Amino acid sequence: MGTTYHAAVQLLLEQPAVTQWPLLQRTLKMADGKPPVAWDFPIAGCLAAGSQESAAIPAVAAITCAHIAIILIDDILDEDPRGEYHQLGAGRTANLATGLTSLGQQVLDRYPCAHPTLSATLYARLMGSTAYGQDLDVQNTHTEEGYWLVAKAKSSPYFSTALSLGGLYGGADAKLTAALGEFGALFGEVMQIHDDLNDCLAEPANVDWLQGRAPLPLLFAELAPHPQQQRFMELRSQVEDPAALREAQQILVRSGAISYCVNELITRQHKLEALIATLPLANPTPLHQILAHAIAPVEHLFASVGAAS
């Protein structure tokens, strides 16, 4: 965690909206020690556009607010046992999320970039699209089309906005900002697939199994016409039994569900590489680093099974 993140949280703590609200203050102080995923994407966008890390501080601050708000709500919707709402109650937690959403907007407004209307629009779209995606997600549609719709609506906007906001604060014009957003959106899909793979292979059975959800590997095993499809459907409801979970996970490997997800990751890796090559970036290194980190598990898996990557 860098000093830029700490500086962003300090900036938030100084805001009048925070100093008057102890719960908001406490939440941000806790966040100071635990940066959100991709907290440094605004820095990557800012550096890629040719500016310095410190220029991204307001964008890091806004993205931090957005992330905490999204997780607070997501935990309520998912009935996550780690959720803050267990202590605060759903009502206060939802209210806190609204306060954080507003705080992010206020920081962007108070420390504007060269395109303040665009930054405000990007932030508003992030929160709106994620809310839509979260609502789609809880409806739990077990279709391929539904899966990608949720991934694009729920997972992509955060990464897309983090990168493009950082680009704006680094001096990117509207065209480069949009391209950075496109990179971030594709990366968001990569993250969703990683997350799904991680959850499906967990022991004991993750909530995705237990709540009858449809992360990508499970969806493949449910929908693709492989020889063990029927058996998989039988095991699906028995995964609290470790033996049933193990058999179901073995089917994920043998049926090609894991390979399918890896293929989806590789497809996006190639698109991301092609995108970087076309962008007029002052400094492409941060995007290459993001991509390398994202694809590392795939390369590791290929090496593990003795395959070329």
Next chain:
Amino acid sequence: MSMQAFYTNIAAPTVAEQLQSLLRITKASLEQVQAVRSELAWDAWAEAK
């Protein structure tokens, strides 16, 4: 798949290699796949979420 797309696929050795690699994953043991999960980045992503 169009003829153009089919030709592009068979003309690119990397596509065949990639399919072979994906096929090898289906022959892997669950333990091999889970080892990658716990050793490297899939867990790291989850932790950071």
